[in-house]
Amino acid sequence: MNMTESIIQINSMTKKYELGGETVMALKDISLTIQQGDFISIIGPSGSGKSTFMNMIGCLDRPDTGEYLLDGEQVGKMKSSQLAVIRNEKIGFIFQNFNLIPKLSAAENVELPLIYRGMKTTERRKVALEALEKVGLADRANHLPTQLSGGQQQRVAIARALAGNPPILLADEPTGALDSKTSTEILKIIHSLNEQGHTIILITHDLEVAKQANRIVHIHDGQLYESGGGWFADYKNGTEEH
Numbered sequence: 152m153n154m155t156e157s158i159i160q161i162n163s164m165t166k167k168y169e170l171g172g173e174t175v176m177a178l179k180d181i182s183l184t185i186q187q188g189d190f191i192s193i194i195g196p197s198g199s200g201k202s203t204f205m206n207m208i209g210c211l212d213r214p215d216t217g218e219y220l221l222d223g224e225q226v227g228k229m230k231s232s233q234l235a236v237i238r239n240e241k242i243g244f245i246f247q248n249f250n251l252i253p254k255l256s257a258a259e260n261v262e263l264p265l266i267y268r269g270m271k272t273t274e275r276r277k278v279a280l281e282a283l284e285k286v287g288l289a290d291r292a293n294h295l296p297t298q299l300s301g302g303q304q305q306r307v308a309i310a311r312a313l314a315g316n317p318p319i320l321l322a323d324e325p326t327g328a329l330d331s332k333t334s335t336e337i338l339k340i341i342h343s344l345n346e347q348g349h350t351i352i353l354i355t356h357d358l359e360v361a362k363q364a365n366r367i368v369h370i371h372d373g374q375l376y377e378s379g380g381g382w383f384a385d386y387k388n389g390t391e392e393h
Contacts, residue, residue, distance in 0.1 A: 158185055158186065158319065164180070165180055166203055177203040179374050180374075181374065192362075192364035193354050195356065203373075211238070213228065221237065240268075241317050243312030244321050250308065251308060255296075258279045262276065262314070265278060286307075286313075313344070324355055326355075326360055334360070351364070
């Protein structure tokens with residue numbers, strides 16, 4: 152695994168919102184470097200800025216100030232149409248609640264990002280089945296989400312994220328809706344994908360899940376902390392509200 156090249160470089164990023172006539176600083180002068188092939192978790196309690204930061208990393212929103220380079224491209228000031236292309240080609244999303252389309256089969260759900268790429272039907276189905284094979288669900292390709300367990304649905308969601316072979320997988324609380332046994336199985340799959348070369352960014356409020364990563368970054372009140380003291384010591388000891 153090549154850990155020498157930076158795939159994400161964030162410099163002095165800020166983001167603010169207007170809420171009820173007040174200005175809320177969601178992100179405060181954040182800087183972060185993520186290497187190609189890294190496995191990093193971003194952990195913090197509710198209201199810490201996790202969701203805002205995830206939206207920035209996932210090119211779902213733009214920073215007010217600062218710089219965001221993704222795979223060498225300056226994406227912080229791109230137009231919405233350009234960001235949509237970047238998301239489709241560079242980032243695979245895995246969500247807590249799976250976000251599968253109920254009326255589509257597992258394979259059809261996996262095919263969705265490939266449709267946006269303009270891939271032909273035959274090739275699209277082949278790629279989708281290969282992605283389902285990677286997560287151990289090739290035999291469930293024609294099942295609807297309602298015919299699958301929660302763990303199987305999350306594996307379909309992972310296959311969908313994998314289908315376009317993006318360099319980055321952004322997992323937002325991927326085990327949040329699963330029991331502990333199933334969570335362990337999903338985390339094993341995520342580890343395997345990292346070993347295959349995918350850069351993993353795992354967003355979580357759960358310290359035990361965060362520990363799965365090679366590197367943990369803590370976010371609190373819109374700021375990043377790379378060391379374990381101060382606020383994080385309180386969070387780890389359970390005195391900070393989740």
